[in-house]
Amino acid sequence: MMPALLGSMRALSFDPLAPSAALATADLLERLRQGDSRALGEVYDQNHQAVRAFAGRLLGDSSAAEDLVHEVFVALPRAAQRFRGDSSLRSFLIGIAIQHARHHVRSASRRRSALTRLSAEPERSVRSPEAAAAERGLLEAVQHALDELPLDQRVAFVLCDVEERSSVEAAELVRAPEATLRTRLFHARKKLRAALEKGGFR
């Protein structure tokens, strides 16, 4: 009980919460470990947006992202048993999402490919004068390009370039050395740039 409480207190150093909220967060974690569904609801309310944003950016598919969010929070009560407060609870949730992402990345990629094949729309012109249409085109292109990347490189790109996290924080989230993360990011950027330029984006 006590080490967990101290860990939770340490975790607050990452959070922009006031010190008075420290005990409340520690209590929330303890209730979460005991399987209190109201505690889970509170954690969801505080963090679902960040988790959903990360899931959407990683998967590029809203339905798949929603499934991943569901999976993350369902896994949380059990995963909270091993949470030692080395990072914030939000980062811990992102870490769970990364661990569960592999299956969802594949399914989202398959769904996107199927939709592209079945689409009756004519091929979008990436040189359309409308800015909105161009942005949509870029979004679709980058999502298809991300589907071609290995998961590790994909996660590195989303964490560092899309979510603008530092390489140190991203390395902690993926539980890999910072140098490894930087290498993954380098390869991801290189492949994505090549794919986008091949699609006509400059």
Place this chain on the structure above:
Amino acid sequence: MSESDVLQRAAASLRAAHDGQREGSGFTRARILGTLAQRRRPRRWRWLVAAPFATLLLVGSAWAQSTGSWARVWQAVATVLPFIQPSSPPPRSNTAKRDNPPRSRAEPAETLPAAPAPVEPAPQAAPAPVTEPPATEPPVTELAPAAPGPPLHQPPTTTRAKTTARAARATAARPPPELPADPELSTFRTAHELHVQSQPRAAIDAYAAYLRAYPHGRFVPEARYNTALDWIKLGDTQAARKALEPFAEGAYDGYRQREAQQLLEALPR
């Protein structure tokens, strides 16, 4: 990356497209809580089922222990579960001990057979071999320490007489078991009670009457063996020896053979 870099623009478009705000987030919240509640339900259900059974088992065990019927329960369980040894019941309660007092060491064949033993047809000269001796017959080796030397020629010692009398009183105090009318058993019981009450002469006569009436009866081996013991009590070693020899030679399928041999060795020639 420059401002106009394609990767930066791509990352920005991804960031803008997925900002985490969605109208269906409440639905996902309910779905998460529902999933967890559904996962917890079987565990709670298991407890709801197991708790009454566990309570029943505990209360039943306590009741059986307090009323002394634990041994019967154990026997019943042992018949159902083959890996339980019926010969090693759990410790009995005080009540159970009161109901079934331990037998005296010197008590020779005081109790009657609970159920008639199957007997094969017997020849005239030698009594029929018995396939299965009565379960309640005590081993005769208990008599062996008193056998050698003069005590065999004398009346039973005071201690022995006291013990036997106490056992006889206990037997008399015990209510007779409810058995259907059985003339053979009744005749044997008469002789057996005399034997238990240490009236060897009367017992010998009564056993002889039984053997005359039922030469192929169910209790022939017991009657003959107890007659031999009564001859020993009377000090008639010759008659005792004559009665014991068939047992020592295994004429009754080994019934009391070892005890008879030990007694024959101990008897003076």
